Amino acid sequence: MVRIAVIGAGAIGGTLAAWLAQSHDVTVCARSPLADLEVETPEGVIQAAPRILTDPAEATAVDWVLCTTKTYDCPAAAAWLPGLMGPTTRLAVIQNGVEQRERFPQVPAQRTVPVIIDLPAERTAPGRIIQRREGTIHVPEGEAGEALVALFTDTPIDAQTTPDFLTAAWRKLAINCSGIVSALTHRPAEVANDEGAAEVMRALVRECIAVGRAEGADLPDKLADQVVKWTTLAHPQSVNSLHADFEAGRQTEVDARNQVIVRLGAKHGIDTPMNRALASILIAASTRP
Structure with a gap:
């Protein structure tokens, strides 16, 4: 035992x-x-x-x-x-x-x-x-x-x-980083059916792919489209943990899900404007009086 x-x-x-x-x-x-x-x-x-x-x-x-x-x-x-x-x-x-x-x-x-x-x-x-x-x-x-x-x-x-644990971890991060769109729009997984929101999700994932590759992960270009597709196939009312914590006024894991992409991107000289911008907005919204 x-x-x-x-x-x-x-x-x-x-x-x-x-x-x-x-x-x-x-x-x-x-x-x-x-x-x-x-x-x-x-x-x-x-x-x-x-x-x-x-x-x-x-x-x-x-x-x-x-x-x-x-x-x-x-x-x-x-x-x-x-x-x-x-x-x-x-x-x-x-x-x-x-x-x-x-x-x-x-x-x-x-x-x-x-x-x-x-x-x-x-x-x-x-x-x-x-x-x-x-x-x-x-x-x-x-x-x-x-x-x-x-x-x-x-x-x-x-x-x-x-x-290849490194690739598996970055693949999950590619999924998780896109969840900030649901949090900021106050919409569950069905938000991925909105083409404008879906394109923002793709941009977030593309930045994750670029940084993950620099870190040694083997991530395909098609992963950005796959993440959006997987989200549309989820239960339309499903809510990711970042979204749930944000809605409840709890502290979020935005650092581990989005800011890490910005931080490691800077180490490799890779710009990550979408993750940086949305993480900043979520943090500002979380600390409102």
Whole structure:
């Protein structure tokens, strides 16, 4: 039985903790106390009663730490690491963007595993989650990646290694960066059917492609059109997480989804005016009095 600590008890963290607790020793590190976890999954309702910690001073070393917080909560998540990380503990960073390894520099790179997750879920109340479909996890090839995949052997979550994680991460960022259009127009996925909005989405993705290629990702030109097409095929009322957070007045992950393209573009001398402009507008709108 593997000892696993999950930092974050939101939709992703709660779902992963509930599934992993069916066959492993799981601790959930959260801001507020929880009685237990209950997840409505495609296979039925699962329940779990993992150990719940709210004070980093109470943490003890585990085999794996899974960080599932929003990217802007990394400083708070890092407070748990001194207690959780032993000499051989590995850290899986399950977050948006392409800078997972850079977010926790205090952990050796060889013990940090960046993770791409596609697991539609929503938290309806503390410890109560609806998982919309089974979900997938992708990690880099190698011993650490294979060890993470093994954690999910007894779950319906499809975890696997990928030989080109860099490209996979930038491909997901290409999808995520276009979601800012929904946020700023206050329209769900159906906004991609508007040709003007669709062209803005393509421009955002083209900038992502250019920067991703400079970073070493293998991204085709057609990806810009594909992202728009995939969005039109989604449920017309589906809302991405950036849009949901913006509408609710919460902090957003615009840095990990759009500003990172601007930041890395500048490093390579690549101009990214569309991502820069829309990120600036969203930030201004988020900080209005």
